[in-house]
Amino acid sequence: MYCNCFSEGILAAPVNHWVSGLAFPDWAYKAESSPGSRQIQLWHFILELLQKEEFRHVIAWQQGEYGEFVIKDPDEVARLWGRRKCKPQMNYDKLSRALRYYYNKRILHKTKGKKFTYKFNFSKLMVANCPPWKVWAPPSPRLLLRSPALCQPLVPMAKQSEPLYSMLCTRATETQPAGERTPQRPPKASGDKESSSFNCECFGSVLGPGWQRPCCCLRNLQGGLPSPAPLASVPCLCCNWTHLLGPILPPLPSEQSLSGSSKPGPRLSGPMCMPGTWHFPGLHLLARLRQNTGQGLWCQFLRPEELVVNPGPGPSRHLDSNEGLSSGTQGLKLGKGISMSPNPENMRVMWPSDPP
């Protein structure tokens, strides 16, 4: 039967790039290991609609409630979904059944008392769809850091709040309690989902040119950092989060009052390193975290002189982890530009197991 799924404004392409200004990273689709599952999933379709101006009258983010959205026209949403899936008999009753299956998966939950109102749980969404076996894929640069965590901004676990913070911390904390963390190795098998932690190679496809390879961000702090308090990781400075955050996440209330553009502003969309100033790509995210936590966040990264250059194959000198931590900590208050300019090159790390 002919299906005009592609003829509507809603594309069905499993893209890794911007669609109408929106990024849908490949982690948002199912892993390649499950054939046939790369078809769009309902939650993804919902996000897609939510991102598009032209469907605002059909479905929209709920003002004031982070991740909450309202289906304004259930029949139309069902029709669009049915069209996309080539299921002309689709209706809201069936669609809502599919949505209810997300409850148990904690991808979604119903906002009680509000008709046609649901709320995303981005933590589950993200963790469940970022293929974790990519997580420990070692990067292959030439600079070596003693601790894989040294380039990460640090956030005390006490500041955890859902949804974004838990999104970032779930992987970092679920495998081991604080204080018992030990360095982890990459999973042996690609199917080893549960033993891995969380970094951001899965975001590689939404990073710009030059940021396509795995980076050191979002790796957890199981690398043995001496920590006075339980710590979790948030993205490091080498990821351009703006591409991810803009499309996937609902706008902040302050953003909703802006001109209606879904594009990130120039403050966020420009290159990470600008002449004279350095734009922290995680700032947008951290601002959201901060909004959720109601507290300031601190970031940490290495000074360039603390990086150890490994000129090539052969033994490399490692920084002592205490050394790196005690002298390399740079406080960074949110909301301010960073006067120092950490070169992205400095953020690359090499695993000792890297092949020469």
Next chain:
DNA sequence: ACCGGAATCC
């Protein structure tokens, strides 16, 4: 409207 079990499809 909303829920969730069950069977079924792909």
Next chain:
DNA sequence: GGATTCCGGT
């Protein structure tokens, strides 16, 4: 596995 379809129940 992720819906889709159906349906009895609240």
